[in-house]
Amino acid sequence: MANKFDKFEETNKGNNTEHNKGNKTEHNIGNKTEYNKGNKTEYNIGNKTETNKENNLRNNPLKSKETKQEENLTNLSDESLDDIKIREDVEEVQEQSWFSDYKLLGVIVGVAVIVLILILAIPSIFKEVPKTINELHQDVLDGKDDENNYLYNQYSFVRIGSDTTGYMWYTQILNPSTKIKYDIPLHYGPKELEDIPVNGDINQFLQMMYVYNNTLSEYSEFNINETQFPNLAYFSFDPNSNNLDLINLAHHEIRTNMMQVLDVRLLPACTTDQNEACKKIAVLTCENKTLPLIVFNDVNATTPTSIDIKNNCVTLNGYGKGVVKAVDRLLYKMYGIMG
Known part of the structure; x- marks a missing residue:
């Protein structure tokens, strides 16, 4: 009995060992390992990651929605950053454009001012200084x-x-x-007066200007300084003449010259007493033979300008500006410039 049992146990031990060692180990090593290594590992590496992600999205709708929102937020955030960058670039360009426009305007204004200054300054720079x-x-x-x-x-x-x-x-x-x-x-140069004739000799008139005691009683109120101006002569005119303005101009011209150059003072007189202005001064014509006298004689427009000298009296015949021409012609004669 003992031997049978022992034999049976021995048989089981052998079989079990053989089976475990052979089949089970082989199965574990061969099939299970192969399965794990081949199928399961391949499943994990090849399919499980891909499948788990897709399965998780399908099996968890809330998580899928959050993921999409997160992706949309990420996309929106990315788009906003781009928009901000673009807007900043646009603003920078606009600011630079604004600054450039004002800078260009400033340059244009500056150039215009410089050109204006040059235009105004050039005439004065190149203007000939009067001699x-x-x-x-x-x-x-x-x-x-x-x-x-x-x-x-x-x-x-x-x-x-x-x-x-x-x-x-x-x-x-x-x-x-x-x-x-x-x-x-x-007023006139000698070339303009060559056609005005001078009749007579001027020497007696010039000599009589330097004779003392030519003062008349009618001029006592004039307070004449005979010490400063001892030499006197007279000019006489018609106070009713229509040519008084030009006669006054002619008188001023000859009086200034005679006083400055010849040291002779020229006093006014009238050819007639038919005027209130002549009541306090002498009435003188060429009938006076003792005083150096210049008489302004108005003539009509058809009568040419001329000078007649007779002893101490010089008669200037002129119409309008002809009176001034006659005075200048007489001065050139007195200075010896013209004959």
């Missing part, structure tokens, strides 16, 4: 003459003035007593 009257006279003496600057009988004549103020002819005359050279202004 002095002495320089003009010297140019004439050096042979640089033209119609407005010329040499006449060794005297230089220059025309100075403007269209607004008018023009005057200047020449230089030496005062014989003081030896001072004066620039005397006259």
Whole structure:
């Protein structure tokens, strides 16, 4: 009995061992390991990750929705960042454009101001400095003459003035007593007066200007300083003349010249007493033979301008501006510039 049992147990032990060692081990090592390694591992690596993600989304709708919202939020966040960046770039470009526009405007304004300054400054920069009257006279003496600057009988004549103020002819005359050279202004140059005839000799008139005691009692109220101006002469005119404005101009021109250059004071007189203005001054005509006298004689428009000299009396015959021309012609005669 013992032997059977032992034999049976031995048989089971053998079989079990064989079976476990053979089949079970083989199964575990072969099939199970192969299954785990082949199928299960492959399933985990190949399919389980992919399947789990898809299954989780299908099996958990809430989680799927949150995931989609998270993805949308991520996309929205990305889009917002792009939009912000674009907006910042646009604003920067606009700011740069605004600054560039104002900068360009500033440059344009600056250039315009500079151009305006140059336009205004160029005439003054290149404007010729006017010559002095002495320089003009010297140019004439050096042979640089033209119609407005010329040499006449060794005297230089220059025309100075403007269209607004008018023009005057200047020449230089030496005062014989003081030896001072004066620039005397006259309305007409000698070339313009060559057609005015002078009849008679001027010498007696000139000599009588320097005779003392030519003062008349009618001029006592004039307070004449005979010490300063001892030499006297007279000019006489018709107070009822229609040409008084030009007669006054002519009188001023000859009086200024005679006082400045010849040291002779010229006093007014009338050719008639038929005017209240002549009540306090002398009435003088060429009938007076003792005083140096210049008489303004109105003539009609058809009578040419002329000068008649008879002893101590000089008669200026002129109409309108002809009176002024006659005075200038007489002065050129007295200065020895014209014959």
